[in-house]
Amino acid sequence: xxxxxxxxxxxxxxxxxxxxxxxxxxxxxxxxxxxxxxxxxxxxxxxxxxxxxxxxxxxxxxxxxxxxxxxxxxxxxxxxxxxxxxxxxxxxxxxxxxxxxxxxxxxxxxxxxxxxxxxxxxxxxxxxxxxxxxxxxxxxxxxxxxxxxxxxxxxxxxxxxxxxxxxxxxxxxxxxxxxxxxxxxxxxxxxxxxxxxxxxxxxxxxxxxxxxxxxxxxxxxxxxxxxxxxxxxxxxxxxxxxxxxxxxxxxxxxxxxxxxxxxxxxxxxxxxxxxxxxxxxxxxxxxxxxxxxxxxxxxxxxxxxxxxxxxxxxxxxxxxxxxxxxxxxxxxxxxxxxxxxxxxxxxxxxxxxxxxxxxxxxxxxxxxxxxxxxxxxxxxxxxxxxxxxxxxxxxxxxxxxxxxxxxxxxxxxxxxxxxxxxxxxxxxxxxxx
Numbered sequence: 001x002x003x004x005x006x007x008x009x010x011x012x013x014x015x016x017x018x019x020x021x022x023x024x025x026x027x028x029x030x031x032x033x034x035x036x037x038x039x040x041x042x043x044x045x046x047x048x049x050x051x052x053x054x055x056x057x058x059x060x061x062x063x064x065x066x067x068x069x070x071x072x073x074x075x076x077x078x079x080x081x082x083x084x085x086x087x088x089x090x091x092x093x094x095x096x097x098x099x100x101x102x103x104x105x106x107x108x109x110x111x112x113x114x115x116x117x118x119x120x121x122x123x124x125x126x127x128x129x130x131x132x133x134x135x136x137x138x139x140x141x142x143x144x145x146x147x148x149x150x151x152x153x154x155x156x157x158x159x160x161x162x163x164x165x166x167x168x169x170x171x172x173x174x175x176x177x178x179x180x181x182x183x184x185x186x187x188x189x190x191x192x193x194x195x196x197x198x199x200x201x202x203x204x205x206x207x208x209x210x211x212x213x214x215x216x217x218x219x220x221x222x223x224x225x226x227x228x229x230x231x232x233x234x235x236x237x238x239x240x241x242x243x244x245x246x247x248x249x250x251x252x253x254x255x256x257x258x259x260x261x262x263x264x265x266x267x268x269x270x271x272x273x274x275x276x277x278x279x280x281x282x283x284x285x286x287x288x289x290x291x292x293x294x295x296x297x298x299x300x301x302x303x304x305x306x307x308x309x310x311x312x313x314x315x316x317x318x319x320x321x322x323x324x325x326x327x328x329x330x331x332x333x334x335x336x337x338x339x340x341x342x343x344x345x346x347x348x349x350x351x352x353x354x355x356x357x358x359x360x361x362x363x364x365x366x367x368x369x370x371x372x373x374x375x376x377x378x379x380x381x382x383x384x385x386x387x388x389x390x391x392x393x394x395x396x397x398x399x400x401x402x403x404x405x406x407x408x409x410x411x412x413x414x415x416x417x418x419x420x421x422x423x424x425x426x427x428x429x430x431x432x433x
Contacts, residue, residue: 347363
């Protein structure tokens with residue numbers, strides 16, 4: 001299971017000796033690798049304990065060995081190329097043989113290879129694949145060879161930023177309820193429930209919202225959900241997020257997530273555990289998205305489709321028109337082995353209440369829904385997949401904002417966008433102290 005990756009490890013004596021020396025002469029590292037920051041990022045115990053720090057670094061080394069697979073080619077992404085120079089501190093993308101990716105560490109996938117593409121839902125736009133250059137790493141002009149998948153390399157710095165090394169790449173455990181926020185998580189969402197759902201589709205407006213501190217995030221995504229919202233909650237998630245803790249910057253990034261026990265011990269972001277099987281050689285999950293939308297300027301959105309393959313029962317993810325990213329094997333789940341009972345679209349932020357006030361972390365564009373197109377963020381062309389593997393318009397879309405004075409939402413329907421909504425907000429303001 002994914003949760004065991006960071007618990008078992010073997011390490012050379014040379015490496016141990018080197019680390020011990022490093023720890024003894026550089027005690028300042030203790031504040032960086034504390035395993036349990038609180039939500040605001042303050043360490044619970046600043047006392048330097050070389051044995052504990054060594055243990056953490058041993059765990060980090062073991063995790064990196066499991067996560068980062070041998071590459072047949074490595075691509076250095078450019079953060080922002082210019083005519084005169086380019087930043088060398090972008091993502092490192094490893095081209096990994098598809099059957100060697102992290103998913104195939106799972107006991108039920110060992111020795112297998114990615115499956116062939118399934119039948120698309122009826123009513124799906126069948127244009128030729130397009131939009132592959134929506135990620136910054138593609139701006140270098142490099143690409144991964146066929147038969148490989150591009151994987152964003154996880155670094156020691158990534159893990160040292162984590163609020164918990166042992167839970168790296170996983171969401172914070174929390175009691176999940178749809179009708180309220182919990183543990184500082186706030187939402188503005190549209191959702192449907194009461195039927196059996198076999199997938200969902202939406203076009204999601206992409207922005208680069210400001211995030212107030214390292215231990216908060218802002219995301220916009222789809223949730224495909226089944227279970228009771230207790231410990232048995234199953235979710236499949238995809239969208240974009242700004243997460244300084246996970247990625248070390250403030251760029252919006254394409255991401256996936258899954259869990260089968262309400263974020264307790266199963267699931268992870270992207271390819272950080274054995275689970276999601278990537279099949280595409282041109283899209284790197286977790287990589288930065290470019291371009292992004294601008295206020296009163298150009299608008300950019302990404303189209304995502306998640307659906308259950310009627311033949312094998314796996315849940316597939318498609319980006320744009322025809323680009324299959326990969327799939328979540330059905331055996332990962334309990335309730336979602338059959339169907340979803342709810343589909344949700346919208347935004348989520350973490351409010352850690354820095355200094356005792358509501359966070360200024362933005363959701364969407366950072367502007368309220370009432371400002372409309374070009375200013376507020378949107379979801380459009382919302383659809384679900386029915387029992388017959390057909391895309392159908394939403395019926396009875398409901399909208400909900402946990403804290404409408406901080407982040408709000410307004411739904412609508414027309415002939416061009418179908419079901420849609422605007423959502424988001426600035427966080428702290430005069431009505432949201």
